[in-house]
Amino acid sequence: xxxxxxxxxxxxxxxxxxxxxxxxxxxxxxxxxxxxxxxxxxxxxxxxxxxxxxxxxxxxxxxxxxxxxxxxxxxxxxxxxxxxxxxxxxxxxxxxxxxxxxxxxxxxxxxxxxxxxxxxxxx
Numbered sequence: 001x002x003x004x005x006x007x008x009x010x011x012x013x014x015x016x017x018x019x020x021x022x023x024x025x026x027x028x029x030x031x032x033x034x035x036x037x038x039x040x041x042x043x044x045x046x047x048x049x050x051x052x053x054x055x056x057x058x059x060x061x062x063x064x065x066x067x068x069x070x071x072x073x074x075x076x077x078x079x080x081x082x083x084x085x086x087x088x089x090x091x092x093x094x095x096x097x098x099x100x101x102x103x104x105x106x107x108x109x110x111x112x113x114x115x116x117x118x119x120x121x122x123x
Contacts, residue, residue, distance in 0.1 A: 002026035002112060004095045009117030012085055016121070020080040022095030022114060029076040033103035035110060036069060036080045038091035038119075045094070047105030049080065058105060062088075085121045092116040
């Protein structure tokens with residue numbers, strides 16, 4: 001059974017750091033595009049970062065220089081290291097997977113999702 005499980009969320013003050021993890025099971029993990037999305041209350045889900053099976057990475061502009069996405073294909077795990085967190089980063093963060101090399105920052109292209117982990121940043 002295919003499954004994505006996020007962990008690592010929490011509450012921090014502005015300027016703090018968190019590291020999110022996404023453990024995948026039931027997938028041929030090294031053939032999947034992996035991504036982090038987030039959704040704040042009352043807002044649409046937005047793509048944060050993607051990493052292809054070959055390690056090609058994309059970020060949205062608002063997190064560049066602060067967030068780092070990575071993946072470990074031997075452990076079937078993806079990470080999102082977040083530094084210098086801001087209140088506007090507060091959201092539910094979701095892990096997503098998409099088979100193949102096309103790896104857009106668009107939620108509609110992903111059909112595999114985790115349950116989410118909450119990140120709250122206070123000012």
